[in-house]
Amino acid sequence: MPKKLYIKTYGCQMNVYDSVRMADALAPLGYAQTEDPGDADFVILNTCHIREKASEKVYSELGRLRPLKEAAAAEGRQLLFGVAGCVAQAEGEEMLRRAPVVDLVFGPQTYHRLPEMVTRLLGGEGRGLVDTDFPLESKFDHLPEESAPQGSAAFLSVQEGCDKFCSFCVVPYTRGAEFSRPVGDIVAEAERLVAGGAREITLLGQNVNAYHGEASDSATWGLGRLLRRLAEIDGLARLRYTTSHPRDVDAELIAAHRDEPKIMPYLHLPVQSGSDRVLSAMNRKHSGDDYRRIVDALRDAQPDLALSSDFIVGFPGERDRDFAETLRLVTEVNYAQAYSFKYSPRPGTPAAGIEDQVPETVKNERLAALQQLLGEQQLAFNRAKVGQRTSVLFEKRGKRPGQLIGRSPWMQSVVAEAPERLIGHIMEVDIEAAQRNSLAGRVVTLDYALQSKADRTIPSRIDAA
Ligand code: SAH
Ligand code: SF4
Ligand code: F3S
Numbered sequence: 001m002p003k004k005l006y007i008k009t010y011g012c013q014m015n016v017y018d019s020v021r022m023a024d025a026l027a028p029l030g031y032a033q034t035e036d037p038g039d040a041d042f043v044i045l046n047t048c049h050i051r052e053k054a055s056e057k058v059y060s061e062l063g064r065l066r067p068l069k070e071a072a073a074a075e076g077r078q079l080l081f082g083v084a085g086c087v088a089q090a091e092g093e094e095m096l097r098r099a100p101v102v103d104l105v106f107g108p109q110t111y112h113r114l115p116e117m118v119t120r121l122l123g124g125e126g127r128g129l130v131d132t133d134f135p136l137e138s139k140f141d142h143l144p145e146e147s148a149p150q151g152s153a154a155f156l157s158v159q160e161g162c163d164k165f166c167s168f169c170v171v172p173y174t175r176g177a178e179f180s181r182p183v184g185d186i187v188a189e190a191e192r193l194v195a196g197g198a199r200e201i202t203l204l205g206q207n208v209n210a211y212h213g214e215a216s217d218s219a220t221w222g223l224g225r226l227l228r229r230l231a232e233i234d235g236l237a238r239l240r241y242t243t244s245h246p247r248d249v250d251a252e253l254i255a256a257h258r259d260e261p262k263i264m265p266y267l268h269l270p271v272q273s274g275s276d277r278v279l280s281a282m283n284r285k286h287s288g289d290d291y292r293r294i295v296d297a298l299r300d301a302q303p304d305l306a307l308s309s310d311f312i313v314g315f316p317g318e319r320d321r322d323f324a325e326t327l328r329l330v331t332e333v334n335y336a337q338a339y340s341f342k343y344s345p346r347p348g349t350p351a352a353g354i355e356d357q358v359p360e361t362v363k364n365e366r367l368a369a370l371q372q373l374l375g376e377q378q379l380a381f382n383r384a385k386v387g388q389r390t391s392v393l394f395e396k397r398g399k400r401p402g403q404l405i406g407r408s409p410w411m412q413s414v415v416a417e418a419p420e421r422l423i424g425h426i427m428e429v430d431i432e433a434a435q436r437n438s439l440a441g442r443v444v445t446l447d448y449a450l451q452s453k454a455d456r457t458i459p460s461r462i463d464a465a
Helices: 013-029 052-074 085-091 093-098 111-122 171-175 183-195 223-231 251-259 276-281 288-301 320-333 360-383
Strands: 003-009 031-033 042-047 080-084 104-106 129-131 153-157 200-204 238-242 266-268 306-313 337-342 389-397 403-407 413-417 426-434 439-443
Touching: 003 013, 013 031, 013 042, 013 085, 013 111, 013 153, 013 200, 042 052, 042 085, 052 080, 052 085, 080 085, 080 111, 085 093, 085 104, 085 171, 093 104, 093 129, 104 111, 111 129, 153 183, 183 200, 183 223, 200 223, 223 238, 223 251, 251 288, 276 320, 288 320, 306 320, 306 360, 320 360, 337 360, 360 426, 389 413, 389 439, 413 426
Parallel strands: 003 031, 003 042, 042 080, 080 104, 104 129, 153 200, 200 238, 266 306, 306 337, 413 439
Antiparallel strands: 389 403, 389 426, 403 413, 426 439
C-alpha cells in the first residue's frame, strides 16, 4: 500500500517551495501526498520562525495532532511526526523536549537527507532524530527531479540564505549563508516546469536579487541576466521574483524591467521603515532617500511598475517622529499593497537585547495607522484598474460555481466567470469592480499564445463550454 504524506506549510514562499521538494524527496520511498492528516503515515510541519506567534502556532498544532498518533498506534500503525523549516532549525533538540510527540527535527538545508532519516526511523531507530546541519553539499544536488507538476504558476528557488544580518531578523541564523544555484540547473528546472504546464514562474530567494550564480562559461550572472535567459523559454509567459533587498537592485536588473515584457510590472521591495535613524539601528545599510532613488530608477525604466513592501513598526527606540517618517515615505512611494508587522523580539538577534523596547499599546496604534494608509493606497490602486482591460492568468476555481480566480500582472487577485478549461490560460479581462483585496471582471479574449493564427476569433464573452 502506498504511504501517505501530509505537509503543512507556514511562513514564506521558500517554505512552500521546500514543501514541494520534500514531497519529491519522499516520493521514491512510496509516499503520496494527502490533504488529510488523519489519513497520513508521515506528518510534516514546515515551520516559520520570523515572529513570535509563528513558532507558538507550531507547538499548538503539534498538540492538536497528537491524538492522531495515539489513534494510529492503537491500530498498530506507525505515524511519524517531523518538524522542518526555521523553527526546527532554531530549536533543534529543544523541540523534542517541548513536544515529545515529534520523531524528527530537520532544518531547511538538510531535507535531501529525508529518505535516509525516514528509513532509519522506520528501521527501529526509535524517535528523536535531529539534523540541523548546514551541510557542505547543496541539497539541490541531491534532490530527485520534481515528481509532480506545480501547475500554471510555479515557484523556483534560485538563491537561499542571507548575509545581511538585519538586527531584528532570524533568517541568517535559520537559513544560513547566501548561496546561489548554478544557471544551468535553474534553466533546466524552469524548462521542466514549463513542460509541466507552468505559464508563470516566480524565482525565490531570501535575497533573490543578491543572486550571483555560475553559468556554463564560468561567468557569474546576476538576477537581471538570469531573468533575460529564462524569458527565452517558449511557453513561459510571466516571470516574477521575490524577495528583493534595496541594496541589491543593480543597473542590470533595472534594465531587465525596461526591456523584458515577460517580467511582470510588480516588485516586492521591503523598506521596513522610513526613518534613517531606525534603518541604521536595523542594520539595513540604506537610507529612506536611497530607497526613494531606487524606486525612481525602477519607475523610470518601467513606468507601469507597482510596488509592495514589508514594514516593521515599534522597532526598539522608534519614536513618534520616526514613525511619521515611515508614513511620509509610504505617502510618497504609493504602494499597490504591503505587509506590516509589529516588531517581535527574536531570541539571539541583536535588536532583542536593546533596552528601549516600544510598549505594545504604541505598537498597536502605529500598526493601525500604517495599515489604514496602506489599505487606502491598495484600494485606490485597485480602483484605478476598473474600466481597464488586463491579462489574467487563471489559477484555480473561485468560491462560487462557474468562477475562476487568477492574477493580474500586478499580482491582484481577479475573479471572473469562466469555464474550468481556462485554468492555466492567460485571458484578457475587462475589470468591472474593485475591492481592497481583489478585482472582478469579464473575460474578453481567448489565449492568443495558445491558438494558431487561423483560429484567432475573438468572442466578446466566453460562455461556459
Ligand atoms: N528577506 C526579506 C524579508 C524576509 S522576512 C527582506 O530582506 O526584506 C519577511 C518580513 O518579516 C521582513 O521583511 C520583515 O518586515 C518581517 N520581520 C522579520 N523579522 C521580524 C521581527 N523580528 N519582527 C517583526 N517583523 C519581522
Ligand atoms: Fe532578514 Fe534582513 Fe536578510 Fe531580509 S535581508 S532575510 S530582513 S536579515
Ligand atoms: Fe519564516 Fe524561515 Fe521563511 S523564518 S519567513 S520560513 S525563511
